Amino acid sequence: MTAAASTKRRIAIAVSAIAALALLASPLPAAASSSAAQSAPMAGKSKAAKTVTKTPAKATTKASAARTRAAAAVAAADYSSIFATQQPALTNSGWATCAVAITWSVDTDGLSADEAATQIANLTWAFDQWTQGSGLAFQYAGTENLAYDDAAFSLKPANGSALQSRHVYLAFVADSDSARLGGGTVGLGSPSQVWPSTKEIITGAAVFRTDHVKQASTREDKSLYMHELGHVLGLAHASETSNIMYPVVSDHTDLGAGDVNGVRSMNKPCKAAA
Numbered sequence: 275m276t277a278a279a280s281t282k283r284r285i286a287i288a289v290s291a292i293a294a295l296a297l298l299a300s301p302l303p304a305a306a307s308s309s310a311a312q313s314a315p316m317a318g319k320s321k322a323a324k325t326v327t328k329t330p331a332k333a334t335t336k337a338s339a340a341r342t343r344a345a346a347a348v349a350a351a352d353y354s355s356i357f358a359t360q361q362p363a364l365t366n367s368g369w370a371t372c373a374v375a376i377t378w379s380v381d382t383d384g385l386s387a388d389e390a391a392t393q394i395a396n397l398t399w400a401f402d403q404w405t406q407g408s409g410l411a412f413q414y415a416g417t418e419n420l421a422y423d424d425a426a427f428s429l430k431p432a433n434g435s436a437l438q439s440r441h442v443y444l445a446f447v448a449d450s451d452s453a454r455l456g457g458g459t460v461g462l463g464s465p466s467q468v469w470p471s472t473k474e475i476i477t478g479a480a481v482f483r484t485d486h487v488k489q490a491s492t493r494e495d496k497s498l499y500m501h502e503l504g505h506v507l508g509l510a511h512a513s514e515t516s517n518i519m520y521p522v523v524s525d526h527t528d529l530g531a532g533d534v535n536g537v538r539s540m541n542k543p544c545k546a547a548a
């Protein structure tokens with residue numbers, strides 16, 4: 275893209291849907307509270323499906339099949355736009371499905387070289403899951419020194435250069451460097467700029483709490499990355515545990531039907547002249 279084109283594109287407005295996002299609960303203390311939170315509603319559901327004791331066996335089977343279909347339909351419809359409540363004019367903003375990949379870079383400050391390599395692999399894996407679910411293409415562009423503004427929730431190149439279009443900025447941030455992270459909040463993600471006339475998201479950002487990432491399991495890290503990337507792609511929280519946008523951290527690493535339906539419904543056609 276030419277400099278002129280990218281200048282024009284910067285008319286895109288900066289967005290701040292972040293306040294709604296600081297909700298991904300951490301599994302602290304340890305994994306116990308998160309697995310309790312996760313398994314309680316699930317146990318409740320499966321019991322409800324099985325305790326139809328006064329109905330003939332056939333009817334029970336039919337009823338539970340119907341309930342299974344109903345539950346699947348509920349999960350599939352379980353998505354919403356991150357802008358729906360805070361910036362309604364931008365509801366259902368999404369990324370454009372261009373063949374040219376959306377690029378991403380990451381600031382691995384606070385991680386050792388080995389830890390950084392591991393987390394870049396986990397992030398690549400998380401982007402791949404979204405590629406399969408969303409039809410959007412992503413490409414790793416390398417590590418980058420980024421400046422994080424916690425109050426504004428923005429990540430920008432530390433060298434002062436402009437934000438790149440169709441790019442996702444990621445960073446590992448110490449608990450002590452963020453009022454937003456900490457306590458139960460281990461990650462945050464949001465679109466950063468949207469082209470208002472077309473509702474095309476053109477930049478996004480996510481941060482991950484360094485101490486949490488280091489002590490969590492690989493599956494928990496992957497799950498966290500998938501969740502925050504879902505926000506970057508325009509999704510708000512879901513209420514079904516089968517969706518990755520369910521706001522409690524877990525070791526769940528499969529996109530749910532609502533995640534896939536949601537992002538696909540928000541994707542925008544590619545209008546790039548390139």
Ligand SMILES: [Zn+2]
Pocket residue numbers: 295296297298501505511521
């Ligand atoms: Zn979240």
